[in-house]
Amino acid sequence: xxLDVKDLVVKYNQIPALKGISLSVEEGKVTTLLGSNGAxxxxxxxxxxxxxxxxxxxxxxxxxRINNESGHDIVKMGIAQCPEGRKVFPRQTVYENLKMGxxxxxxxxxxxxxxxxxxxxPILQERRNQKAGFLSGGEQQxxxxxxxxxxxxxxxxxxxxxxxxxxxxxxxxxxAIRMVKESGTTILLIEQNAKQALQVxxxxxxxxxxxxxxxxxxxxxxxxxxxxxxxxxxx
Amino acid sequence: xxxxxxxxxxxVGSVYALIALGYNFVYGILEQLNFAHGDVYAVGCFVTxxxxxxxxxxxxxxxxGIASAVxxxxxxxxxxxxxxxIKGANRIAPTISAVxxxxxxxNGIQLIWGPQTYRFDLNMGGDxxxxxxxxxxxxLQIWILAIxxxxxxxxxxxxxxxxxxxxxxxxxxxxPTSELMGIDVNRNIALVYALGGAVGxxxxxxxxxxxxxxxxxxxxxYGTMKAWMATVLGGIGSTKGAIIGAMCLGILETFVxxxxxxxxxxxxxxxxxxxxxxxxxxxxxxxxxxxxx
Numbered sequence: 001x002x003l004d005v006k007d008l009v010v011k012y013n014q015i016p017a018l019k020g021i022s023l024s025v026e027e028g029k030v031t032t033l034l035g036s037n038g039a040x041x042x043x044x045x046x047x048x049x050x051x052x053x054x055x056x057x058x059x060x061x062x063x064x065r066i067n068n069e070s071g072h073d074i075v076k077m078g079i080a081q082c083p084e085g086r087k088v089f090p091r092q093t094v095y096e097n098l099k100m101g102x103x104x105x106x107x108x109x110x111x112x113x114x115x116x117x118x119x120x121x122p123i124l125q126e127r128r129n130q131k132a133g134f135l136s137g138g139e140q141q142x143x144x145x146x147x148x149x150x151x152x153x154x155x156x157x158x159x160x161x162x163x164x165x166x167x168x169x170x171x172x173x174x175x176a177i178r179m180v181k182e183s184g185t186t187i188l189l190i191e192q193n194a195k196q197a198l199q200v201x202x203x204x205x206x207x208x209x210x211x212x213x214x215x216x217x218x219x220x221x222x223x224x225x226x227x228x229x230x231x232x233x234x235x
Numbered sequence: 236x237x238x239x240x241x242x243x244x245x246x247v248g249s250v251y252a253l254i255a256l257g258y259n260f261v262y263g264i265l266e267q268l269n270f271a272h273g274d275v276y277a278v279g280c281f282v283t284x285x286x287x288x289x290x291x292x293x294x295x296x297x298x299x300g301i302a303s304a305v306x307x308x309x310x311x312x313x314x315x316x317x318x319x320x321i322k323g324a325n326r327i328a329p330t331i332s333a334v335x336x337x338x339x340x341x342n343g344i345q346l347i348w349g350p351q352t353y354r355f356d357l358n359m360g361g362d363x364x365x366x367x368x369x370x371x372x373x374x375l376q377i378w379i380l381a382i383x384x385x386x387x388x389x390x391x392x393x394x395x396x397x398x399x400x401x402x403x404x405x406x407x408x409x410x411p412t413s414e415l416m417g418i419d420v421n422r423n424i425a426l427v428y429a430l431g432g433a434v435g436x437x438x439x440x441x442x443x444x445x446x447x448x449x450x451x452x453x454x455x456x457y458g459t460m461k462a463w464m465a466t467v468l469g470g471i472g473s474t475k476g477a478i479i480g481a482m483c484l485g486i487l488e489t490f491v492x493x494x495x496x497x498x499x500x501x502x503x504x505x506x507x508x509x510x511x512x513x514x515x516x517x518x519x520x521x522x523x524x525x526x527x528x
Contacts, residue, residue, distance in 0.1 A: 075417035087412045100405050104417035
């Protein structure tokens with residue numbers, strides 16, 4: 001396993017947001033974590049990326065305990081995150097945002113990587129010199145995915161990439177996630193849009209008020225009655 | 236007379252520009268009203284003065300002065316501002332701490348150097364000038380302009396073209412998102428205070444050289460206050476705004492002194508300033524994109 005989370009308890013001001021959860025992320029696969037608002041999904045991502053510290057349990061990445069590492073060191077170990085609400089650098093250009101993603105790199109291939117993503121996402125190429133704050137929501141989401149990939153991560157964590165986007169744009173975002181998957185990058189995807197997430201994922205967990213209630217292959221979840229009723233609108 | 240006054244005005248403006256640039260650095264990133272900016276570099280100016288008297292070398296003296304301002308800012312950031320930031324204190328808390336630092340610096344100067352005004356002359360040609368078509372240009376004025384332009388160009392290149400500069404711009408937009416890029420945000424902020432102190436100290440040393448005096452209150456009256464005015468005039472958070480706002484302030488002050496009244500300069504300049512911000516509350520170059528989108 002690339003990432004193992006074991007019995008993790010995380011508290012906000014003494015109140016537990018995660019009440020002892022365990023999950024694994026397999027290398028080369030897409031693992032998704034589904035749940036409604038307030039279930040603790042973002043708390044988990046923030047804890048893995050070192051923004052929050054767990055009060056119990058451990059996070060094992062590449063066989064190493066990373067509970068107490070600082071956020072910027074975790075990025076250097078190969079974990080990148082696309083935060084909730086996109087969070088581009090609004091006053092910097094698209095190009096500069098991508099350069100920011102490569103902050104930890106010292107190799108000479110940064111420019112060629114940028115060109116690669118410009119080819120994959122021509123809209124970013126078109127807007128390379130525009131300030132990222134002026135992009136549409138969908139364009140910003142593409143930008144933050146590419147920005148995260150610029151660090152050449154082993155694990156990409158996406159926090160609700162479909163949030164606040166029109167259905168047609170959501171499809172584009174998930175196509176982009178498929179492209180990332182095909183390139184071999186391991187993904188941990190957090191979503192409320194269960195249908196889209198389970199279609200791209202290999203394995204899924206369902207999180208409800210701080211506990212994991214269901215864990216199974218994504219296909220099985222997609223066809224399970226419980227999940228259908230609770231997360232797929234009974235369709 | 237007009238062009239002669241203009242030459243003087245540009246000298247004053249470029250000194251203010253450096254002071255405002257150093258101030259704007261810290262403000263632009265943390266939105267902290269750094270009350271201590273002027274008083275910290277005032278210490279740097281006094282150190283410069285003392286080292287110059289002892290060693291007689293202007294470069295050694297300046298480097299010692301700049302280094303002392305940098306060192307003070309690093310210490311203050313580490314022990315007074317950073318713990319507040321990490322504990323998530325209200326933004327007003329570090330501002331009040333900065334007021335305290337300002338008083339400590341000023342009284343520290345009084346303890347070491349006393350309350351009197353000293354003549355400040357680093358022999359940068361303040362008494363020599365050359366004549367161009369009836370206009371007198373001081374050697375010191377040339378120095379001031381050259382140093383100011385060099386520092387401003389240097390800082391602009393640093394911010395726009397280097398990885399570290401881009402990281403500063405990133406941190407100024409979002410601390411948590413910058414951390415996700417692998418930027419060590421705390422170290423980055425400490426360096427910003429260091430650089431802000433250095434640029435401020437250079438401005439302060441040139442200010443003291445231009446006017447030829449130094450005393451314990453120089454930092455607040457001629458530094459912090461001018462930097463605030465310039466920053467608000469230019470548009471808060473904009474480097475270009477700080478520089479151009481400071482230039483406007485220097486030009487306005489010098490022309491008012493020359494053509495209207497030196498004694499009533501402050502009344503007129505502050506009056507114009509208040510009227511200006513009534514007309515353009517966001518300054519000359521308002522930030523085009525909101526901080527958080």
